[in-house]
Amino acid sequence: MKKKxxxxxxxxxxxxxxxxFCGIASGEIKDIDASKGCNFYNKGQVIFHEGNRISGxxxxxxxxxxxxxxxxxxxxxIIRFAKEGDIIGYRALLxxxxxxxxxxxxxxSTLCFIPKSQIFxxxxxxxxxxxxxxxxxxxxxxxxxxxxxxxxxxxxxERLAESLLLLxxxxxxxxxxxxxxxxxREELANIIGTATESVIRLLSEFxxxxxxxxxxxxxxxLNIPGLTxxxxxxx
Amino acid sequence: MKKKxxxxxxxxxxxxxxxxFCGIASGEIKDIDASKGCNFYNKGQVIFHEGNRISGxxxxxxxxxxxxxxxxxxxxxIIRFAKEGDIIGYRALLxxxxxxxxxxxxxxSTLCFIPKSQIFxxxxxxxxxxxxxxxxxxxxxxxxxxxxxxxxxxxxxERLAESLLLLxxxxxxxxxxxxxxxxxREELANIIGTATESVIRLLSEFxxxxxxxxxxxxxxxLNIPGLTxxxxxxx
DNA sequence: CGCGCGATTGATTCGGCTCAATAACTGTGG
DNA sequence: CCACAGTTATTGAGCCGAATCAATCGCGCG
Numbered sequence: 001m002k003k004k005x006x007x008x009x010x011x012x013x014x015x016x017x018x019x020x021f022c023g024i025a026s027g028e029i030k031d032i033d034a035s036k037g038c039n040f041y042n043k044g045q046v047i048f049h050e051g052n053r054i055s056g057x058x059x060x061x062x063x064x065x066x067x068x069x070x071x072x073x074x075x076x077x078i079i080r081f082a083k084e085g086d087i088i089g090y091r092a093l094l095x096x097x098x099x100x101x102x103x104x105x106x107x108x109s110t111l112c113f114i115p116k117s118q119i120f121x122x123x124x125x126x127x128x129x130x131x132x133x134x135x136x137x138x139x140x141x142x143x144x145x146x147x148x149x150x151x152x153x154x155x156x157x158e159r160l161a162e163s164l165l166l167l168x169x170x171x172x173x174x175x176x177x178x179x180x181x182x183x184x185r186e187e188l189a190n191i192i193g194t195a196t197e198s199v200i201r202l203l204s205e206f207x208x209x210x211x212x213x214x215x216x217x218x219x220x221x222l223n224i225p226g227l228t229x230x231x232x233x234x235x
Numbered sequence: 236m237k238k239k240x241x242x243x244x245x246x247x248x249x250x251x252x253x254x255x256f257c258g259i260a261s262g263e264i265k266d267i268d269a270s271k272g273c274n275f276y277n278k279g280q281v282i283f284h285e286g287n288r289i290s291g292x293x294x295x296x297x298x299x300x301x302x303x304x305x306x307x308x309x310x311x312x313i314i315r316f317a318k319e320g321d322i323i324g325y326r327a328l329l330x331x332x333x334x335x336x337x338x339x340x341x342x343x344s345t346l347c348f349i350p351k352s353q354i355f356x357x358x359x360x361x362x363x364x365x366x367x368x369x370x371x372x373x374x375x376x377x378x379x380x381x382x383x384x385x386x387x388x389x390x391x392x393e394r395l396a397e398s399l400l401l402l403x404x405x406x407x408x409x410x411x412x413x414x415x416x417x418x419x420r421e422e423l424a425n426i427i428g429t430a431t432e433s434v435i436r437l438l439s440e441f442x443x444x445x446x447x448x449x450x451x452x453x454x455x456x457l458n459i460p461g462l463t464x465x466x467x468x469x470x
Numbered sequence: 471c472g473c474g475c476g477a478t479t480g481a482t483t484c485g486g487c488t489c490a491a492t493a494a495c496t497g498t499g500g
Numbered sequence: 501c502c503a504c505a506g507t508t509a510t511t512g513a514g515c516c517g518a519a520t521c522a523a524t525c526g527c528g529c530g
Contacts, residue, residue, distance in 0.1 A: 071388035072469065077384040133369060140376055142335035144379035145336055152386050153307070153308065155485070197511085391518065421477095430518070435479085
């Protein structure tokens, strides 16, 4: 399943300046380059598996990823998304715990793997990178708290509207206002913790209300203020 | 509301060796001691407020704390708990974002406040402390992910059983198997995202099933394996 | 003793899930 | 290029978990 693409180089990686590696000196970048591996993944491939140990982090050179857990009834719960320039697997690496979630590609993707030893070396030598990681983790923790409150308190309708806005912020809209990610109805349901049928019904209501337009897996955001109101967001 | 207690000293703080400060050299401990402040809080007092900025972290010398958000309908959502030896406020401090949650005491508590400058100094000088923070944050993030999946997928009955077990793990049982924390029915509801009436009904069912015993706010865990089963936990 | 908050119980309602049937779509091989 | 098989999406019906609403109770405290 894995093909060997042109090995991307960190030095020329287009997403480096948007990533946690943006402040790293060129010498260290060369070290990373020398120690890393790189792989191509087809759509839907699993990158790592909840419960396993991990021996490094993955840096997304290209592509889109979902991070998810499997609940006690075997149902997928999407925890977060990652895209070009993002890293995944760092939580388990840093806590030295088993992976709390799995990761799979949502489209064809190229990922670099940076081994643990290299990451820890940079953490030690580079206060700037270290601090970036602290910032990243604490930011994520804040996001998680907001998700918790929403899941606990908001009805499905509001959560779906909010998710669409979240997807917009993560993957952006194209010139035609389409969210730049194609998810199945089931995946949408697995973000907000509901049944696929509920997502389908609500999407068609949103469409009727002219908040969005739907064409297959393509979702166009027609009325963002309206969606924000529907999501019951006021800050 | 705030009284001035005996100022506790980090050097003799009983919970230091259980905390993130356990590996810190005695010279640095003296620095913390010199820069910190300390306050007594009555039960129910708010320590900090969601949305505000924070200029340091609080270290719990004594007492029990809830960290919570207010949802869009004004309802409290308890995100996590903290107790002796734990620190709070570090998420917002490290991410340099506004506080994502508020904190309030669940009983009389004594908290030390360590200013930002001191924390950042230790972070820079002490790789060990730095690494402890990375570990703490990434551990928390893993916990948060599990909470998200549970909230999204488990029915209220399972969530309540799971919460009781979580409270046991956090605050431990006394010799009589009572959970060492007294929460109102409403607070229990605000952990699991349900209505107080549902908590009440389920607690009395659990009691009928001999899983627990209830006496006012005192909850005794009679059958932990049974509760685990009720919570649908198998790992 | 009475006020007021928290706890309890019952009745009712409703959001959202499940189940079932059908339709649309995707990729595959002939 | 079309037929077929296997997904994925849609729609409808019915049910159920849990929320809401409404009393009542209990008790701690001034």
